[in-house]
Amino acid sequence: MENRKLVVSPSPHDENYLKTSHIMLNVILALMPAFIAGCVIFGLRALALAAVCIVSCVAFEFLSRKLMKRENTIGDLSAVVTGLILAMNLPVTLPFWMAVIGSFTAIVIVKQLFGGLGQNFANPAITARIVLMVSFPSAMTNWVKPFWYKTADAVSSATPLIYIGTDEAGQPSLMDLFLGNTGGCLGETCALALLIGGLYLAARKMISLAAPLSFIGSLFVLCLIAGCDPVAQILAGGVFLGAFFMATDYATTPISKKGKIVFGLGCGIITFVIRRFGSYPEGVSFSILLMNVLTPYIEQLTRTKVFGAKEAAKE
Amino acid sequence: MKRLNGIKLKHRKNTENSATVDFPIPGKVRIPMSMHMGVPCQPLVKVGDTVAVGQKIGDCDAPFSVPVHSGVSGKVTAISDYQTAMGAVCKAVEIETDGLQTVSDEVHPPVVTDKESFIKAVRESGSCGLGGAGFPTHIKLNPKNEVDTLVINGAECEPYITADYRELTEDTESVMGGIEMVMKYLGIKVAKLAIEENKPEAIARYTELTAKIDGIDVITLPSVYPQGAEKVIIYNSSGRIVEEGTLPADTGVIVINVSTIAFLYRYVKTGMPLVTRRLTIDGNAVGEPKNVRAVIGTSFREILEFCKTETDKVIKLIGGGPMMGMSIPDMDMPVVKTSNAVLAFKTYDDRKTTACIRCGRCVNVCPLGLMPTEIDRAYKIKDIEDLKKLKVMLCMNCGSCTYVCPANRKLAETNQLAKMLIPRK
Numbered sequence: 001m002e003n004r005k006l007v008v009s010p011s012p013h014d015e016n017y018l019k020t021s022h023i024m025l026n027v028i029l030a031l032m033p034a035f036i037a038g039c040v041i042f043g044l045r046a047l048a049l050a051a052v053c054i055v056s057c058v059a060f061e062f063l064s065r066k067l068m069k070r071e072n073t074i075g076d077l078s079a080v081v082t083g084l085i086l087a088m089n090l091p092v093t094l095p096f097w098m099a100v101i102g103s104f105t106a107i108v109i110v111k112q113l114f115g116g117l118g119q120n121f122a123n124p125a126i127t128a129r130i131v132l133m134v135s136f137p138s139a140m141t142n143w144v145k146p147f148w149y150k151t152a153d154a155v156s157s158a159t160p161l162i163y164i165g166t167d168e169a170g171q172p173s174l175m176d177l178f179l180g181n182t183g184g185c186l187g188e189t190c191a192l193a194l195l196i197g198g199l200y201l202a203a204r205k206m207i208s209l210a211a212p213l214s215f216i217g218s219l220f221v222l223c224l225i226a227g228c229d230p231v232a233q234i235l236a237g238g239v240f241l242g243a244f245f246m247a248t249d250y251a252t253t254p255i256s257k258k259g260k261i262v263f264g265l266g267c268g269i270i271t272f273v274i275r276r277f278g279s280y281p282e283g284v285s286f287s288i289l290l291m292n293v294l295t296p297y298i299e300q301l302t303r304t305k306v307f308g309a310k311e312a313a314k315e
Numbered sequence: 316m317k318r319l320n321g322i323k324l325k326h327r328k329n330t331e332n333s334a335t336v337d338f339p340i341p342g343k344v345r346i347p348m349s350m351h352m353g354v355p356c357q358p359l360v361k362v363g364d365t366v367a368v369g370q371k372i373g374d375c376d377a378p379f380s381v382p383v384h385s386g387v388s389g390k391v392t393a394i395s396d397y398q399t400a401m402g403a404v405c406k407a408v409e410i411e412t413d414g415l416q417t418v419s420d421e422v423h424p425p426v427v428t429d430k431e432s433f434i435k436a437v438r439e440s441g442s443c444g445l446g447g448a449g450f451p452t453h454i455k456l457n458p459k460n461e462v463d464t465l466v467i468n469g470a471e472c473e474p475y476i477t478a479d480y481r482e483l484t485e486d487t488e489s490v491m492g493g494i495e496m497v498m499k500y501l502g503i504k505v506a507k508l509a510i511e512e513n514k515p516e517a518i519a520r521y522t523e524l525t526a527k528i529d530g531i532d533v534i535t536l537p538s539v540y541p542q543g544a545e546k547v548i549i550y551n552s553s554g555r556i557v558e559e560g561t562l563p564a565d566t567g568v569i570v571i572n573v574s575t576i577a578f579l580y581r582y583v584k585t586g587m588p589l590v591t592r593r594l595t596i597d598g599n600a601v602g603e604p605k606n607v608r609a610v611i612g613t614s615f616r617e618i619l620e621f622c623k624t625e626t627d628k629v630i631k632l633i634g635g636g637p638m639m640g641m642s643i644p645d646m647d648m649p650v651v652k653t654s655n656a657v658l659a660f661k662t663y664d665d666r667k668t669t670a671c672i673r674c675g676r677c678v679n680v681c682p683l684g685l686m687p688t689e690i691d692r693a694y695k696i697k698d699i700e701d702l703k704k705l706k707v708m709l710c711m712n713c714g715s716c717t718y719v720c721p722a723n724r725k726l727a728e729t730n731q732l733a734k735m736l737i738p739r740k
Binding site for chain 2: 006007014015018022116119250251256306307308309
């Protein structure tokens with residue numbers, strides 16, 4: 001009797017069909033409202049900047065893997081996500097070559113040199129933003145007003161964060177902040193669109209809302225206590241983009257729910273401290289990066305409790 | 316009460332309404348001497364011997380063992396070497412059937428008067444856990460400590476399998492009789508028949524049957540895999556937690572599979588030992604999915620052909636459910652006591668394993684709150700101390716972590732490998 005070879009493999013023999021690339025695709029989808037809002041608010045250069053970031057990120061991913069003789073991973077779409085998030089973290093006027101440096105920092109230095117997807121300890125896009133901010137401070141703070149405000153001579157604007165809490169003219173209304181009708185990075189101004197994207201990811205169970213809520217919540221409460229307008233503070237700057245899309249990054253934030261809450265709280269506190277006492281007007285990027293660094297420790301301290309487990313006996 | 320995590324699976328209970336069909340007596344059977352958890356038996360027959368239905372053909376002096384009986388009458392043609400799906404090696408008795416099905420004169424109802432004689436009869440019945448684990452029933456029913464609750468496991472949380480459901484449906488008398496019998500001889504006052512909510516008809520039927528009986532209740536379990544796992548079912552039906560390093564019975568609860576308890580009742584009534592078994596035949600290579608009652612020792616190939624399976628197209632064969640079942644390497648392997656299902660597939664999706672993205676899905680689904688991704692990391696660097704802290708020894712290999720992993724990492728398998736690194740005390 002001829003016996004056809006049967007496949008022998010360990011259980012389980014069933015699997016669900018969610019793949020890494022599906023998750024990344026969902027993140028891209030969730031970023032779309034804010035990205036489209038950015039294109040509407042800042043014009044078509046936003047589209048070009050995003051294209052530069054995405055193409056260069058994917059190219060760097062491909063080349064660095066090739067150079068390291070490792071498997072090609074551009075199919076998992078994580079480089080596309082990094083490129084898109086990076087673009088959304090940049091002012092729309094940024095020269096393209098600087099954006100390419102950002103992509104290089106994100107993909108090659110932060111991600112691939114540490115082992116690739118899932119192995120990086122810091123968020124690639126955030127780190128790239130900080131590197132660019134420190135290297136090219138004026139280009140990175142060249143905020144434009146929404147293009148329909150364009151007058152003959154002035155396109156520059158300041159981040160609303162400089163105005164908030166002052167009586168200076170030019171302070172955007174809360175509704176402007178909510179809809180993104182203000183100066184800022186490509187994808188961070190429209191809080192409404194970011195909220196839609198974040199809630200979509202949560203509804204699809206792609207992210208947990210623990211970190212975003214504790215991030216935004218703690219910032220809100222601290223501002224309330226400190227006497228600055230808490231609503232304006234959470235709507236302005238990169239809070240929503242950071243909270244929903246970067247404080248929820250799988251690789252660089254804790255896994256357990258408790259850990260996520262600690263992470264969000266830390267982000268909220270650091271953002272508040274930088275905004276209130278620091279010399280930079282914005283602190284979201286730094287807060288996330290600092291908490292990324294603390295993540296392994298948070299992880300150690302917030303491990304899940306195992307059902308029925310006994311604590312190790314002291315010897 | 317804290318809800319244990321788990322996963323929602325497609326039930327695929329295609330055979331739930333298929334009444335059990337008797338598979339005709341095959342021309343030849345091959346009966347392994349190890350179909351239970353524990354010490355394998357030694358054959359009591361030799362080549363050329365004539366055997367009859369119900370005759371004991373293998374036994375062992377070790378207490379942690381279960382005798383083996385023949386389900387056919389015929390002549391022993393060979394005592395061959397046999398490797399079980401678990402990889403253990405034992406002997407197998409090969410019998411050419413004569414088609415007469417002469418019943419052995421060893422078969423007569425046992426005299427059961429008290430706990431001692433009951434446990435003795437249970438051992439002689441050849442019974443072991445029919446849910447798939449094969450734990451000797453006479454050991455399970457005779458724990459060292461006091462037991463106050465009997466949980467009858469009718470969860471059948473694995474996809475496809477409906478063998479226990481058919482037992483519940485087709486032989487209510489034996490199920491109820493078995494429960495009352497075990498309660499009586501073991502002096503247990505409380506019994507809980509735990510059924511997963513995807514079997515509403517069984518729940519309704521047994522709720523009605525148990526309404527007038529003191530001490531027996533039906534518990535509806537949520538349709539979240541793995542409800543049938545011993546620790547999970549104990550917690551969900553009694554609220555008790557099996558502590559690390561203790562046995563389930565230490566919580567005062569005995570969990571017994573519904574098909575096992577029904578079998579015990581039939582054995583005490585008729586004296587016919589465990590020689591047949593009901594199994595679900597399903598999978599995408601099976602033309603007519605069915606529940607089949609087959610003599611133990613029948614080859615899977617014959618049963619699959621009986622169910623119109625394109626056997627030449629089968630690429631993967633699973634003994635048991637898709638979550639915890641074992642790959643069957645050879646279609647000519649026989650039905651054993653623990654075969655609750657055989658699933659034959661003509662497709663096999665060999666997805667590549669990619670890098671862990673630390674999404675935490677494995678942590679979120681683990682019913683025991685383990686962190687498979689951390690175990691995976693600690694295993695890679697052989698960090699035994701950390702593996703101990705991560706409590707990998709508690710993993711029951713339900714497979715939920717592997718199931719949800721978007722990177723297709725074999726986390727459940729890694730957990731089992733990691734266990735091997737930890738020195739046993």
